[in-house]
Amino acid sequence: MKSEPKVRASLPEGLTPERLLEMYYYMVLTRTCDDRGFALNRQGKIPFAATCQGHEAIQVGAAFALRRGVDWLVPYYRDTCMALSFGVTPREQLMCLFARKGDIFSSGRQFPNHYSVPDRQIASISSIIAAHVTHAVGIALAAKMRKQNAVVLTSFGEGSTSEGEWHEALNFAGIHKVPIVFLCQNNEYAISVHQSLQMGVKNVADRAAGYGFPGVICDGTDPVQSYETVHDAVERARSGGGPTLVEAKCYRAMSHTSDDNQLTYRTQDEIESVKTRDPIPRFENWLKERGMIDDDTIAQLKSKALREVNDATDWAEAQEPPSEADLNTHVYHSGPLS
Amino acid sequence: MKSEPKVRASLPEGLTPERLLEMYYYMVLTRTCDDRGFALNRQGKIPFAATCQGHEAIQVGAAFALRRGVDWLVPYYRDTCMALSFGVTPREQLMCLFARKGDIFSSGRQFPNHYSVPDRQIASISSIIAAHVTHAVGIALAAKMRKQNAVVLTSFGEGSTSEGEWHEALNFAGIHKVPIVFLCQNNEYAISVHQSLQMGVKNVADRAAGYGFPGVICDGTDPVQSYETVHDAVERARSGGGPTLVEAKCYRAMSHTSDDNQLTYRTQDEIESVKTRDPIPRFENWLKERGMIDDDTIAQLKSKALREVNDATDWAEAQEPPSEADLNTHVYHSGPLS
Amino acid sequence: MATKNLLEAVRETLHDAMASDERVFIMGEDVGARGNVFLITAGFQEEFGRERIIDTPLAEASIIGVAIGAAMAGLRPIAEIQFADFIYPAFNQIVGEAAKTRYRSAGGNTCPLVIRTPYGGGVRGALSHSVSIEALFYHVPGLKVLAPSTPADAKGLLTSAIADEDPVLFLEHKRTYRLIKGEVPEGRHTVPIGKADIARAGKDLSVITYGLMRHFAVEAAEKVAAEGIDAEVVDLRSIRPMDRETIIKSATKTRRVLIVHEDNKFGGVGAEISAAIAEEALFELDAPIKRLCGPDVPAMGYAKEYEEAFMPSPERIADAMRELARF
Amino acid sequence: MATKNLLEAVRETLHDAMASDERVFIMGEDVGARGNVFLITAGFQEEFGRERIIDTPLAEASIIGVAIGAAMAGLRPIAEIQFADFIYPAFNQIVGEAAKTRYRSAGGNTCPLVIRTPYGGGVRGALSHSVSIEALFYHVPGLKVLAPSTPADAKGLLTSAIADEDPVLFLEHKRTYRLIKGEVPEGRHTVPIGKADIARAGKDLSVITYGLMRHFAVEAAEKVAAEGIDAEVVDLRSIRPMDRETIIKSATKTRRVLIVHEDNKFGGVGAEISAAIAEEALFELDAPIKRLCGPDVPAMGYAKEYEEAFMPSPERIADAMRELARF
């Protein structure tokens, strides 16, 4: 939304007004989930919450650029909005926050947002930064070997691009031209470490030059531009054009997680100023200016999201926790002791 | 020597005719050592030999661009010519080939060419590809912290740039602008794997774009151009300008090591054709054309090198091997069991 | 002597080392502006500057690799791995490089490097902020592996580690950071590396342990003392080198051995402890050597039920003591 | 049955797996045009194509990471690490990722992956082409670690590993490649994972071992047999899962146990073997549990004197047997 054109001549390929409203709804739903996580944490009901505030636009844009049931998502722990927009339900999301036995991601084993959702092709990740990026390349390699039509999208923060494994993943993908999109959500911080201490370059996208495929930048607070950029990359991959590195410039509105306190390393001024970039009101305005939404619809969608999240919270909280015996399942196919 | 200018208006900074003859001598000395290693291996006197044939020009050029006693060398296993040109003696080199107890590099513990030579600031490396590159950055960081005038040069093959640790090293160096030169000796092969299966780019130098410092290319079979390129990078580093990635295009004339047989993956034609690029006769011609050398001097230098290597061989072979008890030394400062 | 918790003891030790030796510097993720995720180095950057308190990129292999280079060049780096779970990407640098630097160069290059990292569970850290890693490293010649459990030992061993000429992996159990308090000697205080501590003397059975479990074992010992079981608790403190002498002495004295650690049982540190006893004191024993350890599953999970099922507790240790005493 | 060496058995097994299951593919450094540095896969690329025999970049973490992704997507990758010494950079992917994929996703994603790598000394490989790595991995729940010592077992276990639903680290002792020959069953042949093999039955003492040392132990046993010492040799074959039952049975039968491995002693696999016996059969023994292992130095060196000083030999094993029998 950098240049805020008052009227768009036409909507980008694949985006109808209905789809745009859906995108808006997922952003609102995510925000509601996100706030709920922090509220539950403050109430002492869950020990940990992560946030994606400031990242909703790129995440919903990316998810909408993929084909459900065909493409794979190998996300990272901040991808709540991407996951919800790719088919994860609020109940599933809340089950994971409450670490219930029935949590489909990990049966209460992992921190929130580590997935897996096999029936929707969302991969499981660990908390070890960037370790999932080579997996995404392997999934894409498998798709290519089997001549499937699938594209893999994997995402990570700008800090993650410092890890050696990230480099190895991009290098491999560049050689074998596997159908993959590498999505960097650059929020300028890795916990407390600013980008200037993370890398000697301004743009992560510049790193693509070392791998032989394009690196592109988009405004990650603009869902439409984000969609277009990722969509181009996805379709390039699908048609055999190989990988793209997409860098979405966004920001982190809150502390790293509920365990962090950003006031220890960020000025109050800076914290206030990023708030003005909130993608949700900006998208509201954009939709309004095009007559696609009005205040009534906004209010309706917000209360629908709240109902969904309330329902999910109550339901998830009531589910049973794992038992001590559950500790021993899924160590090996054949049981705990192989 | 790409454009073979018949006369150079002036010699590059720091290169006198005497220094050029020295450079030539080190190339010849290295070739003699190199051939000796393979001959000893064929005779069953040493189990393993590595070669740097095709790399002599960049290696001597790089070593001459450094200041002995000030700068650090963190080489790789193919850097025989660089080491000899930076002060390692033929006797030291042969002691390591024979794995003698008195081998100053490792007391017969490591494969040839793994150094260390602490009194000449040549670091010890392991055989684990690219693991030394972060060490070089650490040495450069120490030099910067202590406000020493030292520059660190570290070298590696193009295959090594695939390792994640290589990326991490360059990334760190780019952020902290440490005084370092990263020298890639690109011979297009990593054992049998051709560059086209190693990376999606034609030039390793392009990777520098991802780290915020320059990447430059030189003809690694031309010692003068190699010297100039590395010298510029070294002096940039010394004056606080930060790292440079230098890519020297060279070739590997022989099999990877005495354990390899390149005929399994390279055509006879290709093997023959690279031989025409031998840096030694080309440098001879270059010197001749400038009247700096004649056939007599060449013959003299070659027989001097042979005498040195013969002496070193006989001497080293006669030295005592390690004893079984030596296995237990240098595990910890305080002895074997800590 | 002032009473401090373990975190404060680590903090004070790092501070003193920074202040007294300018070769010492600290590098790691979020150690600067944030002052480490547990606030151990809070304020250090203001005091010692950004050159000596380095916020590194998010790349563990280079944290260790760069530190190795600096150590080879004569500095005394203290490298931090934010959580022990994230040490795996640096495994090559620690095991392949740091541990072998002296040996492979026949003393030509050395690597006086301290790697600090918080490990262990009990803080709802889920699969990836809870692991124990000692068994992955204690097998490696050239490394030293320390795991202090009291504030005084944390100070004394960390001081020794920084002074050591070889690479030391320094494990701080994150549950002990604020839970465990104790008197800490003022001024420079060292504890020799490789000496176990008798946390509690006893005559009926020996518990050999380390880390958080030392405290659980002492707690359990007090419980069973009321029932007439007098347990000795040996806290290894140093896992490599391991104090065989103290282990064997205690085993020979009490004739019953219970090994306790939080890490998975199979192939854990307890295996070596047991094997050492079986080698040297087999006929001095009145009972089989028992191990009470974390179960052989990848790690404790996020749900509190998993954590409770995984961690040895004072109750479980007391039960194991009773069983052993009855044998 | 044809007589083959161990290398040929591995080669044949890989070939059969490639030919019979199109989900199987091989990736690693120099496995393609070169056909692997030991020529194990020579000719495979011509037969199966460049898509299924992939010469990877020089980057071990991605060899394993990409293979994990392919396995998650339903393929059956066989990833090669050129020498075991170079597995360290992939440690995170093996221990942090592959081993935990099933567990952390509660079965949602799985990782049927075989990692083959040549290990061990005796071939003048110096510090970095000689190491044993089993003790760095066998502690890790979620992984399986196999170390066959005969051509038939190499075929049978590799076939089982490829069929396994979980990640398997498959260790091939490089000295056995051409040294060890034996009959290999034709056609599909599996050996169950987790079952030890009695390489030689005996009644006076048990040697528990694996890999190259199995052969040295059998040789030693034949030597001492002439002196009236009847040694049993148990070849673990599978290090994790470990066949406790067979170990305990043998120990109980002979009442004297010698553990032999080439890997460093402290914290090696022998520790767990000993601890298992000390736990279950302590009172069945007539002698302390002895370990004859590689010394606790980083690795064997290049000079042949280092190699000889490091490796347990048939002579040293025979000496240890004599000592144990006399106890």
Ligand SMILES: Cc1ncc(C[n+]2csc(CCOP(=O)(O)OP(=O)(O)O)c2C)c(N)n1
């Ligand atoms: C290997 C590893 N090292 C360190 C951490 C601790 N850690 C968790 S998130 C994080 C910062 C990640 O920053 P970035 O990649 O920019 O993503 P963001 O959180 O900003 O979205 C760090 C250092 C980790 N999880 N894994």
Ligand SMILES: Cc1ncc(C[n+]2csc(CCOP(=O)(O)OP(=O)(O)O)c2C)c(N)n1
């Ligand atoms: C981590 C690691 N992986 C694999 C190897 C085996 N290996 C030794 S040299 C080499 C090729 C290196 O190629 P390159 O970096 O291009 O250097 P060159 O030998 O061509 O000079 C390989 C794969 C190793 N030594 N270390």
Ligand SMILES: [Mg+2]
């Ligand atoms: Mg970030």
Ligand SMILES: [Mg+2]
């Ligand atoms: Mg090369």
